[in-house]
Amino acid sequence: MGPKMRMTQVLSVSDISPHMKRIIVTGNELKDFPSDKKSAHVKAIFPKPNVANKMPKLGIYFGFKQWMRSYTIREFNPQSMQLTLDFAVNDHQGLASNWASNAVPGDHLGIAGPGDSKHPDLYAESHLMFGDITALPAIAGILELMPDNAKGDVWIQVPEEQDIQDLVAPANMLINWLVTPDKLTGDFLSALASQKTDLNNTAIFIAAEASVVKQLKAHLNEHCQYDKTKLYASAYWNRKK
Ligand SMILES: Cc1cc2nc3c(=O)[nH]c(=O)nc-3n(C[C@H](O)[C@H](O)[C@H](O)COP(=O)(O)OP(=O)(O)OC[C@H]3O[C@@H](n4cnc5c(N)ncnc54)[C@H](O)[C@@H]3O)c2cc1C
Numbered sequence: 005m006g007p008k009m010r011m012t013q014v015l016s017v018s019d020i021s022p023h024m025k026r027i028i029v030t031g032n033e034l035k036d037f038p039s040d041k042k043s044a045h046v047k048a049i050f051p052k053p054n055v056a057n058k059m060p061k062l063g064i065y066f067g068f069k070q071w072m073r074s075y076t077i078r079e080f081n082p083q084s085m086q087l088t089l090d091f092a093v094n095d096h097q098g099l100a101s102n103w104a105s106n107a108v109p110g111d112h113l114g115i116a117g118p119g120d121s122k123h124p125d126l127y128a129e130s131h132l133m134f135g136d137i138t139a140l141p142a143i144a145g146i147l148e149l150m151p152d153n154a155k156g157d158v159w160i161q162v163p164e165e166q167d168i169q170d171l172v173a174p175a176n177m178l179i180n181w182l183v184t185p186d187k188l189t190g191d192f193l194s195a196l197a198s199q200k201t202d203l204n205n206t207a208i209f210i211a212a213e214a215s216v217v218k219q220l221k222a223h224l225n226e227h228c229q230y231d232k233t234k235l236y237a238s239a240y241w242n243r244k245k
């Protein structure tokens with residue numbers, strides 16, 4: 005049996021920064037959606053562009069995956085059945101980003117999942133986190149889940165200054181904003197290379213474009229000692245020529 009798929013409708017749309025749209029969806033089918041999955045992902049199921057009724061088709065059928073993309077649970081309120089998703093927009097054209105850019109209250113969105121929470125160990129001795137704007141919702145959620153005594157460094161790449169968000173984080177989680185429109189920035193690698201090489205007690209989160217993730221993993225494998233069970237490294241998107 006595949007993942008449960010639920011139909012939802014857009015409740016509100018807001019621009020939280022030049023490159024981030026916050027969309028809250030709701031609907032009765034969210035009544036048994038798990039409430040402890042902040043920072044985990046769902047598969048959002050989009051309607052085919054240019055179809056008149058703008059309804060996503062739920063279910064498993066030939067080619068169904070082309071209408072799905074991964075998005076992060078920024079918040080879920082089980083009382084009001086409101087699920088908050090943040091979409092990176094205004095920097096590429098794609099099924100999901102175009103849908104989000106044009107979404108209005110009442111539009112339909114399918115939701116499959118959720119998956120598992122992303123950070124390998126919220127209670128690790130220290131943390132290292134790297135993510136571009138697509139991982140900002142996950143990093144923001146993880147920081148909110150960490151215990152107060154968590155310590156470590158976070159690097160978040162955003163296209164411009166106004167995309168920087170006020171994050172709620174433990175005092176000793178130091179957040180470094182990298183402001184550059186270059187999503188394939190080598191800054192994450194320089195930051196990782198500046199760390200100590202004994203990372204055995206460090207939980208590491210990496211989420212960015214596939215080649216960036218690959219570079220960071222290669223660096224870890226070549227130069228660092230780390231615990232594989234404390235590493236989450238995931239390609240959040242793939243640059244296609
Ligand atoms: C576990 C997980 C959680 C994720 N959570 C979020 C989230 O909360 N918010 C979010 O915004 N994204 C998130 N992403 C990333 C998102 O799924 C991808 O960016 C997705 O490809 C966007 O789909 P699209 O239909 O807009 O573009 P696609 O149709 O997939 O791609 C169209 C073109 O745009 C390029 N492209 C795709 N994404 C980007 C990008 N971000 N920047 C520049 N070029 C791009 C592709 O290379 C391709 O050339 C997550 C990914 C994963 C794996």
